[in-house]
Amino acid sequence: MKSWKKIAVISMVVFAVALPGAASAEESMMAGYDYTKVNTIMKDGMELVPLREIAESLGYQVIWGDENRSITINDKKDMMMDDSMKDKTMDGMMEKGHSWMLQIGSTSMKDGEAEVMLEVAPMIVNDMTYVPKEVVDQHLLQPMMMK
Structure with a gap:
């Protein structure tokens, strides 16, 4: 027994x-993203995904910098507060969310203040910027899971 x-x-x-x-x-x-709904491409054995399409579908703001071929992605917290919110913060300052900055052809990416190295540089294919799928998984989805 x-x-x-x-x-x-x-x-x-x-x-x-x-x-x-x-x-x-x-x-x-x-918490993952359904990549079957977007066109992906393969480059050097790595799956690349369309950055703007995915980032905007997740609620981020995407800004193209034509002069240096850069992409800035801002959390939607990066906006001016309306008058009803001003008294809840110091002097009605802008509430700062998180941001990322990438540049076409560069394997270096800014994640907030941190510098992150990418295995494959962002590239333009058919007028769309493609990045390694890990950029979305590790940088855009993780902050969303913490909210």
């Missing part, structure tokens, strides 16, 4: 440890 109790206790411990991991893995899967 004692061995049956040991098995029951061990089983409960295993389930208690495994269940939270399974739940967080499921949450991570749900």
